[in-house]
Amino acid sequence: MVIGFVGLGIMGKPMAKNLCRAGYTLIVNDHHKENVDELVQAGARSGDLKQIGMESDVVITMLPNSPQVKDVMLGENGIAGYMKKGTCFIDMSSINPVDSRYIGDVLKEKGIDMLDAPVSGGEPKAIDGTVAFMVGGDEKTFDKYKQILTHMGSSVTRCGELGAGNTTKLANQIIVACNIQAVSESFILAKKAGVDPERVFEAIKGGLAGSTVMNAKVPMMIEDNVEPGFRVDLHIKDLNNALECAHSVGAPVPMTAQVQEIMQYLHNNGDGSSDHSAIIHYYEKLADTKL
Known part of the structure; x- marks a missing residue:
């Protein structure tokens, strides 16, 4: 499985490394080249948003807030424009649940599934892979992709439909x-x-x-x-x-x-x-x- 990962900050970088250790193929992107280089050293490869959309089975974002998630996914040359039907978007950012549902509605029209899966635990738990995931989305999608989250967290709980996680x-x-x-x-x-x-x-x-x-x-x-x-x-x-x-x-x-x-x-x-x-x-x- 190929995972595209956008957002390699305090939380995203160690969580992406844990996916590399779990054996997933990662394509990563971040504004800070040094963070991308660090993930490449850990076994990932660098890619732009178009490459991530075209080549990934699952796209994960770990970004500051709603505007950044919307821009990366739905903006001009956003990832969603290149994703295939049947793929999935997992947003681990902490954003307004109203925005989660809006993004999910747009993706649904394209045949793309979505989970909102914000985390709690801070940097130490992101490093050792024990963050807690609060997930929103339909149960079938949750069951299909839950295993990916277990490589980054010790607790993965579905809280309800899309937006319930946030x-x-x-x-x-x-x-x-x-x-x-x-x-x-x-x-x-x-x-x-x-x-x-x-x-x-x-x-x-x-x-x-x-x-x-x-x-x-x-x-x-x-x-x-x-x-x-x-x-x-x-x-x-x-x-x-x-x-x-x-x-x-x-x-x-x-x-x-x-x-x-x-x-x-x-x-x-x-x-x-x-x-x-x-x-x-x-x-x-x-x-x-x-x-």
Whole structure:
């Protein structure tokens, strides 16, 4: 099976490498030549969008947002114009579910199947192949292509029809963002009250307040390590999509709106490319203290 893979960023590059290790033939494309060269070293070959469309049985994208996915797939000289009937498009980008369904409708007219399959787990899990996939699409298509996803993730769950994957991802991103906010707020409280944050972490991580988010982010906060596993600016994009989706369906999301404002502050004050654990910087500024 030939897989075309577009988007070799923080997440896409290690995930594409995992497909190479699994024995798939990969044709890759990215704006950054050094990322393409790295995949070629791992066994893939480089190709333009036309080659990817013409030669691939499955096309995968891992791109920042809806406009990039639409442009790559449906724009002038987009991949969809060269794909054969009976092939499949798997979009692993995190985009608005409305856009997923629109792209899927266009592809369906061309006889091309589609799954939306955003992921959660950040760079470490992308590297070791243990991300969680949230997938939308019809069950037959899901069953046919699920195995490809298992080489990149330890959890692959069909959430419903096309668009359900990205709806689930929006819910995931709300929970992650609000969890990081709560962790930041509580650990600054402990610090201001004179309690060692490391002891607080050890005391509560095994209880009800413990979480995967806390285990991953608190050590980074204590070390002031904001090397991005998931950038603030990307989380802003996801929360914008969550707010837009929520407004369209009438769902109340006041916590999401608040944490989005905090992340926007970070973006405006030099932390847009930092890991989203940099939310701690907002609370450090307000409290005039360092964790």
